[in-house]
Amino acid sequence: MSEGIAQLYASILRLHRLLPSGQARFLGDSYVKNEFRVHKKKANPEQLATFVTAWTEYRDTLRSQLGRTGWLGADLQAEEVSRLSDEQILDVQKLKDTLRK
Numbered sequence: 001m002s003e004g005i006a007q008l009y010a011s012i013l014r015l016h017r018l019l020p021s022g023q024a025r026f027l028g029d030s031y032v033k034n035e036f037r038v039h040k041k042k043a044n045p046e047q048l049a050t051f052v053t054a055w056t057e058y059r060d061t062l063r064s065q066l067g068r069t070g071w072l073g074a075d076l077q078a079e080e081v082s083r084l085s086d087e088q089i090l091d092v093q094k095l096k097d098t099l100r101k
Contacts, residue, residue: 005052009036012059018066027098031091 012032019025032055039051065072076092084092 005036005040005048008052008055008059012055012062015059015062015066019072023098024072027095031095 009032013029016025016028016032019028035051035055039048043051061074062072081089
């Protein structure tokens, strides 16, 4: 993992420490760790660029939302959903179901 990607990874995990519930932190940390592990091994340069852009946007969104009351996160746009693999769609659905419990 390059130094910039490692710093992005670490900054996301640091932000997760500020999440309002332990369950949200656990789910977020687990998902981030898995995604970074998978992309470290399998991503080509184009995929890696997209990956870094998406996670940087996530980090920046989370950073701006922490400390406010109410909903954290953002709805996925139709274009974003259309680019997800079947496995990613299942992961998002599982996450949604878990957070609603």
